[in-house]
Amino acid sequence: MLLFGLLFVAVFGGAVAESPRERTSLNAGWRFSRFTSNPDSLSYAALKQWILPSSNDFITREKYQRPSGTPPGSDVEYVQSSFDDSEWDPVNLPHDWAIKGPFGAPGVSGSEGKLPYNGVGWYRKTIALESEDVKSGKQLYLDIDGAMSYASVWLNGILVGGWPYGYNSFRLDLTPYAKSGKNFLAIRLENAPNSSRWYPGAGLYRNVWLIKSNAIHIAQYGTKVTTPSVSAEQATVDLNVIVENNSNSSKKVDLITEIYELDAATGKAVGSTKARFDSLSISVAGGTKQVLNSTVALTNPKLWGPPPTQTPNQYVAISTLSTGANGTVDQYETRFGVRTIGYDGTKGLLVNGEPVYVQGVCNHHDLGSLGAAFNVRAAERQLEMLLEMGTNALRTSHNMPAPELLDLADRYGIMVMGETFDTWKTQKVVNDYHLLWDEWHEADMRSYVRRERNHPSIIAWSIGNEMPDQSSAAGATIGKELQDIARQEDGTRQSTAGLNNAGPTTELAKVLEIIGLNYQGEGKGNSWTSTYPTWHNAFPNKMIWGSETASTVSSRGTYLFPVTPNKTAIVGGAGSEDNAKQYVSSYELYHPSWAASPDKVFEQQDNFPYVAGEFVWTGWDYIGEPTPYDTQSRSSYFGIIDLAGFKKDRFWLYQARWRPEVPVAHLLPHWTWPNRTGQVTPVHVFTSGDEAELFINGKSAGRKKTEKSSYRLRWDNVTYTPGEIIVVAYKNGEKWAEDARKTAGSAAKLNVTADRTTISNDGYDLSFITIAVQDEDGEVVPEASNSISFSVSGPGEIVSTDNGDPTDMVAFPSTTRKAFSGLALAIVRSKPGSSGSIKVSASSNGLTGGEVTVQAG
Ligand SMILES: *[C@@H]1O[C@H](CO)[C@@H](O)[C@H](O)[C@H]1NC(C)=O
Ligand SMILES: *[C@@H]1O[C@H](CO)[C@@H](O)[C@H](O)[C@H]1NC(C)=O
Ligand SMILES: *[C@@H]1O[C@H](CO)[C@@H](O)[C@H](O)[C@H]1NC(C)=O
Ligand SMILES: *[C@@H]1O[C@H](CO)[C@@H](O)[C@H](O)[C@H]1NC(C)=O
Ligand SMILES: *[C@@H]1O[C@H](CO)[C@@H](O)[C@H](O)[C@H]1NC(C)=O
Ligand SMILES: *[C@@H]1O[C@H](CO)[C@@H](O)[C@H](O)[C@H]1NC(C)=O
Ligand SMILES: *[C@@H]1O[C@H](CO)[C@@H](O)[C@H](O)[C@H]1NC(C)=O
Numbered sequence: 001m002l003l004f005g006l007l008f009v010a011v012f013g014g015a016v017a018e019s020p021r022e023r024t025s026l027n028a029g030w031r032f033s034r035f036t037s038n039p040d041s042l043s044y045a046a047l048k049q050w051i052l053p054s055s056n057d058f059i060t061r062e063k064y065q066r067p068s069g070t071p072p073g074s075d076v077e078y079v080q081s082s083f084d085d086s087e088w089d090p091v092n093l094p095h096d097w098a099i100k101g102p103f104g105a106p107g108v109s110g111s112e113g114k115l116p117y118n119g120v121g122w123y124r125k126t127i128a129l130e131s132e133d134v135k136s137g138k139q140l141y142l143d144i145d146g147a148m149s150y151a152s153v154w155l156n157g158i159l160v161g162g163w164p165y166g167y168n169s170f171r172l173d174l175t176p177y178a179k180s181g182k183n184f185l186a187i188r189l190e191n192a193p194n195s196s197r198w199y200p201g202a203g204l205y206r207n208v209w210l211i212k213s214n215a216i217h218i219a220q221y222g223t224k225v226t227t228p229s230v231s232a233e234q235a236t237v238d239l240n241v242i243v244e245n246n247s248n249s250s251k252k253v254d255l256i257t258e259i260y261e262l263d264a265a266t267g268k269a270v271g272s273t274k275a276r277f278d279s280l281s282i283s284v285a286g287g288t289k290q291v292l293n294s295t296v297a298l299t300n301p302k303l304w305g306p307p308p309t310q311t312p313n314q315y316v317a318i319s320t321l322s323t324g325a326n327g328t329v330d331q332y333e334t335r336f337g338v339r340t341i342g343y344d345g346t347k348g349l350l351v352n353g354e355p356v357y358v359q360g361v362c363n364h365h366d367l368g369s370l371g372a373a374f375n376v377r378a379a380e381r382q383l384e385m386l387l388e389m390g391t392n393a394l395r396t397s398h399n400m401p402a403p404e405l406l407d408l409a410d411r412y413g414i415m416v417m418g419e420t421f422d423t424w425k426t427q428k429v430v431n432d433y434h435l436l437w438d439e440w441h442e443a444d445m446r447s448y449v450r451r452e453r454n455h456p457s458i459i460a461w462s463i464g465n466e467m468p469d470q471s472s473a474a475g476a477t478i479g480k481e482l483q484d485i486a487r488q489e490d491g492t493r494q495s496t497a498g499l500n501n502a503g504p505t506t507e508l509a510k511v512l513e514i515i516g517l518n519y520q521g522e523g524k525g526n527s528w529t530s531t532y533p534t535w536h537n538a539f540p541n542k543m544i545w546g547s548e549t550a551s552t553v554s555s556r557g558t559y560l561f562p563v564t565p566n567k568t569a570i571v572g573g574a575g576s577e578d579n580a581k582q583y584v585s586s587y588e589l590y591h592p593s594w595a596a597s598p599d600k601v602f603e604q605q606d607n608f609p610y611v612a613g614e615f616v617w618t619g620w621d622y623i624g625e626p627t628p629y630d631t632q633s634r635s636s637y638f639g640i641i642d643l644a645g646f647k648k649d650r651f652w653l654y655q656a657r658w659r660p661e662v663p664v665a666h667l668l669p670h671w672t673w674p675n676r677t678g679q680v681t682p683v684h685v686f687t688s689g690d691e692a693e694l695f696i697n698g699k700s701a702g703r704k705k706t707e708k709s710s711y712r713l714r715w716d717n718v719t720y721t722p723g724e725i726i727v728v729a730y731k732n733g734e735k736w737a738e739d740a741r742k743t744a745g746s747a748a749k750l751n752v753t754a755d756r757t758t759i760s761n762d763g764y765d766l767s768f769i770t771i772a773v774q775d776e777d778g779e780v781v782p783e784a785s786n787s788i789s790f791s792v793s794g795p796g797e798i799v800s801t802d803n804g805d806p807t808d809m810v811a812f813p814s815t816t817r818k819a820f821s822g823l824a825l826a827i828v829r830s831k832p833g834s835s836g837s838i839k840v841s842a843s844s845n846g847l848t849g850g851e852v853t854v855q856a857g
């Protein structure tokens with residue numbers, strides 16, 4: 001799944017040459033320690049003059065000079081190889097130091113997830129280098145995909161540089177500090193309290209790489225591929241390649257770039273050369289960069305586009321740099337897609353000329369009980385379930401994701417709104433990004449756009465979310481600057497921002513290319529007054545979308561009474577919540593004061609058909625922001641899918657609208673109510689049919705048709721009697737779909753199933769194991785909360801357990817977990833390098849246990 005010691009073998013000029021570029025994972029074998037109070041004399045303020053030069057490639061103003069003399073920190077024992085770290089934790093990356101808990105970390109609010117993300121963390125590792133790696137004319141880089149936060153890096157006791165923004169990727173040049181033999185790397189991170197509005201994670205939580213190349217090589221993010229004209233017969237492909245010369249030798253360099261189709265599953269070039277750019281030659285002065293430009297025609301291009309009407313085809317451009325005497329000196333792969341995007345004030349988003357309604361969700365970066373530690377399979381599972389629901393777009397709220405997430409989006413055809421900031425110059429919480437704004441925003445914006453610009457999945461840049469400066473003149477100046485940076489680095493996508501307050505007369509509104517509205521488009525809370533018409537009238541040619549919508553809250557499987565008769569209701573009213581347990585009813589109608597039910601959002605989107613679509617808050621639950629229980633609970637209630645990956649009822653409401661071709665009929669609530677016999681218990685149905693009939697113990701409760709502006713069928717006056725309810729949905733008079741709920745007996749056994757029973761033994765791959773508490777007849781017991789113990793044998797381990805309950809304060813690594821609404825989850829990982837059967841067993845007092853076997857190999 002990840003590439004270790006990747007070595008390209010290039011066929012060039014008839015001779016087989018090994019590309020000198022090598023990208024090696026540095027994920028294994030670190031030592032780590034966290035300190036709740038500062039263990040050293042260091043701080044960002046003390047190190048800043050040495051860290052700012054790390055941003056030089058991404059700023060247009062005067063470059064920072066590294067101060068002369070010995071940089072700070074060399075005297076700190078943790079940067080010295082002689083320090084005995086045998087008592088520190090042995091860890092492999094990606095690593096989130098806070099996720100293991102416990103919950104209730106001092107000074108960390110429920111909004112931040114109650115986990116110990118704050119404090120100072122040190123990571124230490126030895127790297128072996130050959131004399132070949134460090135000889136003159138060679139180059140060594142450290143690539144860190146994300147470090148939370150305020151990273152500073154020492155090699156062999158010397159401060160190299162760093163990067164404060166925890167969500168961005170960065171590169172440091174190790175060449176001047178490296179030596180043959182053992183090299184010692186030490187990384188310091190620091191998370192201030194109150195630095196985030198949600199759970200940010202902590203540590204080296206994404207991949208870390210060592211890059212070895214020649215001094216003359218293609219620069220970081222050093223290519224740009226665009227397709228300015230596209231037809232079925234031919235696409236024009238423009239290529240820019242930045243060649244960087246850190247050498248002193250004098251040789252001319254030649255560049256050849258060839259285009260191949262990309263195999264989505266393997267990520268490799270396949271088949272014959274589809275196009276070849278003209279060979280280019282250049283001489284690059286030492287210590288500088290030069291851009292080589294070229295254009296080629298690609299005939300009969302296979303276009304990239306979102307399913308189901310389009311296919312996400314990809315290409316790869318392989319650029320080979322060579323010198324006459326030395327042969328190949330570098331080789332660099334650029335994946336790209338051939339497609340056009342259009343933004344239309346009336347038709348909405350156009351992909352390859354086809355209007356594509358944006359059926360998007362917002363997601364945070366954490367992966368539930370795995371925390372912020374990035375894992376390709378966990379991210380892929382999130383996307384797979386969103387695709388099943390009919391999602392075609394993702395907003396990476398509110399910051400840059402792991403680079404691999406964009407690879408997945410390219411592969412699956414998911415359109416991405418890439419977002420950079422939650423705050424600009426004005427704070428939301430005391431220690432957030434506003435502290436870095438003046439010195440870092442250009443570098444963070446520019447490097448992110450440069451990193452992602454070749455991904456066909458990126459359809460828009462979001463330069464900010466609900467910024468306190470959105471309505472001020474200063475905010476418009478910032479917005480223009482950020483949008484201009486996106487234009488300079490990319491030039492093919494429009495930019496937007498999530499505006500929750502700003503109106504059409506603000507200066508920022510005039511600046512932004514796409515109008516992104518958070519909540520105000522559907523009308524906030526009980527208000528049905530939409531701002532879409534005033535925006536559309538003010539900017540008839542600008543595309544408008546709901547950049548953040550709904551924020552419906554619910555606890556999976558929890559149904560409370562009475563049920564509001566309204567289509568949308570602010571949480572807090574009768575029947576909406578159980579304050580003692582901190583549960584919100586799952587009739588999927590309740591939301592905070594600024595928000596809306598899915599039904600209301602759908603209605604308003606249909607009222608204003610020029611709106612390009614929406615990004616629902618949120619696709620998946622995430623850690624922190626447990627509105628409406630911000631101080632008590634530890635994870636969100638907003639997700640359509642809960643933190644463990646179990647679908648809430650809303651999943652089928654969205655699926656019915658977004659995938660009308662799928663026969664959906666979904667009933668709620670469950671039908672096991674020992675204390676409700678004779679009481680009114682409303683039954684709601686989500687269906688993609690146009691009519692449905694409800695049966696209660698075989699007796700019809702009537703047939704209902706879907707009406708305009710109605711997105712669910714409601715039988716609100718059903719009297720509960722134990723037994724079975726069945727709904728039969730029809731479409732055009734034909735039977736279309738069916739669903740049923742049966743009254744369950746008491747808990748008797750556990751049903752254990754794995755999402756995948758064969759996984760790779762690369763040490764990263766995961767199997768997600770679901771445990772359902774069932775009665776004797778195999779019916780899931782809907783309110784079961786039995787305590788389940790997990791064990792594992794064979795070459796695997798249980799990484800974490802969860803149940804989707806935002807109030808559960810049992811630490812995620814616990815191998816004992818209570819079921820929530822009948823379900824629990826265990827995440828199992830293979831041990832690197834060992835093959836065989838991993839047996840996962842689940843047991844619970846008084847119940848028949850279950851097990852499942854997963855093959856690792
Ligand atoms: C070519 O190889 C020689 C000998 O290894 C080396 O000194 C020189 O820097 C190389 N030139 C380039 C452009 O890599
Ligand atoms: C963090 O914010 C909380 C309130 O949200 C406040 O009580 C606390 O003093 C703050 N801590 C710091 C270090 O600012
Ligand atoms: C280039 O020359 C300078 C000055 O002679 C030397 O310090 C430096 O190490 C050389 N760089 C490389 C990459 O050979
Ligand atoms: C790299 O820079 C050096 C020093 O300016 C120059 O002599 C050499 O020609 C350059 N190499 C290439 C391949 O342009
Ligand atoms: C190469 O293309 C870039 C942008 O596409 C442009 O800014 C630059 O001037 C071009 N360089 C040359 C030498 O044509
Ligand atoms: C239903 O909506 C109306 C109009 O906004 C409001 O006055 C009423 O309180 C709502 N009822 C409930 C139960 O939420
Ligand atoms: C039913 O009511 C009894 C008595 O109030 C209570 O003990 C029991 O927990 C209730 N059962 C359920 C499933 O709510």
Ligand SMILES: *[C@@H]1O[C@H](CO)[C@@H](O)[C@H](O)[C@H]1NC(C)=O
Pocket residue numbers: 717719
């Ligand atoms: C609800 O059902 C009861 C009993 O079946 C009936 O008396 C009542 O009129 C119904 N109410 C509504 C609003 O349909």
Ligand SMILES: *[C@@H]1O[C@H](CO)[C@@H](O)[C@H](O)[C@H]1NC(C)=O
Pocket residue numbers: 751752753772778
């Ligand atoms: C166990 O759960 C799986 C997944 O929901 C289901 O397909 C299967 O039928 C269940 N097995 C039994 C014996 O209930």
